[in-house]
Amino acid sequence: MRLVIARCSVDYAGRLTAHLPSAPRLILVKADGSVSIHADDRAYKPLNWMSPPCTLKEGGGDGDGAENVWTVVNKGGEKLIITMEEVLHDSSHELGIDPGLIKDGVEAHLQELLADRMETLGEGWSLIRREFPTAIGPVDILGRDRDGVTVAVEIKRRGEIDGVEQLTRYLELLNRDPHLAPVKGVFAAQEIKPQARVLATDRGISCVTLDYNALRGIQDDKLRLF
Template identity: 65%
Template sequence: MRLVVATCQVDYAGRLTAHLPMARRVLMIKADGSVLVHSDGGSYKPLNWMSPPCTLREGTSEDGDVEWTVTSRSTAKGPEDTLRILIQEIHHDTAHDLGVDPGLQKDGVEKHLQELLAEHPATLSVGLTLVRREFPTAIGPVDLMCRDAEGRAVAVEIKRRGDIDGVEQLTRYLELLNRDPHLKPVRGIFAAQEIKPQARVLALDRGIACALVDYDALRGLDDPTARLF
C-alpha cells in the first residue's frame, strides 16, 4: 500500500462529474489497484475513489505539477471512468507491504447465518442453489454466490443488522462481478435478520432484493446428521 499526503485537486469524469478543489488530502493506492482520496473528516468514507481493475499513470501537467490519471475500462453501463489528481505539493509519501490479510472474522451469529443459508439458499428465493461460499472479488469475498432457477448468477451479502453500509458493500461487489463476461448479469440479494428502512430503500433503488432471515426458524432447518463433516 502507498500512502501520500498531498495538496491536490481531484476531478472525476464518467457516468457523472465531480470536482474537489485544491486542498491537503490523503491519497491511498492499494495493492489490489484501487485508488482512494480521503480528507480529515467524513469518517471512513473516501471523498472519491476508483475501484479495480483500473490503471494509474503518473505524469506532469502543463504547469509542471505532478499529475495522476486513473482510468477504468468502459462497460455496458457507461463510458470509461477517469480520476485526474493534480498534485501541487507532496508532504508525505511512503509504501508499506501489509502482507496477506486473514479476512474479516464474523461474529458467531453472522457466521452461523452464512453457514445455514449456504445449506438452504432456497429460503432466500425459490429455486436458488449455492455455487460457492466466500466467492472472491478484488475487494473482498461475497458471502454466497448462487444461481437462480434460470441459471443466472446471484450474489448474496449477509448481515445480522442490515444498514446502508451493507448495501454499499454489496453494490461494490456487484459492480465488479458484472464486469466478468462469464458471470453477468449478476443480481444481488441483501439478507439480514433486520433491515433498516433507509437501507431497504437504497437497495431497492439499486435493483437489489432484500430478504429478512428468521434465524431461529433457519436453525430448525439445520440437520447436523446430514453433514459429511
C-alpha cells in the same frame, strides 16, 4: 498500498461534475486499483474515490516544475483528476492477502442456516458453495436460482452502505468469469438501512430481510423479500 499526503485539488468528470479546492489530503492507491481521497475527518468515508477496475496515469504539469497531475479513469470513462501542488509524503507498503473479517456468531450462523435452506430465498434455489473465494475475499454464499442463474449472497446482521459496496465489488469480479456470468446479487440482513436499500436497488441488487428465529425454525420459516 501506496500512501500519498499532498496539497492538491480534485476534479471528478462523469455522470456529474464535482470539485475539491486545494487542501492537504491523504490519497490511497490500493492493489485492487482503487483510488480514494481522504480528509482528516469523516471517519472512514473518502471525499471522492474511483472503484476498480480503473487505470492511473501520472503526468507532469506544464513542464516547468509545476503541479503533477494524476488522471484516474474507470471502465465507464469517468475521470478523477488530482492536481498535486505539493507532495508531503509518498510511500508504498506490501500488505499481502488479508484474512478478512471474522463474522460474529449471529452472522456466521445466519450464513450456515441460509446455506442449508436455500429454498427460503426462492423455490428451486440451490447452493454452489459457502465462502466462495475471490481475489478480494470470500463471498458468503454462491448459489443458483430456479433458472440456473448464479447468485452471490452477502449476509450481514445490519445492512449498511458499506455492505452493498462490498457485494458490488464481488459482483464485478464474479461477472468476469465466463463460467459464472451473469451473476446477480442478493443483500441479506436482519435489518437493512434505507440508504443501503436505495443503493442496492439502484445497482440491481435484491434485498432480503432475514428473520433469525424463523431460519432456526422457531417461527414462520419464510424470508421477507423486497
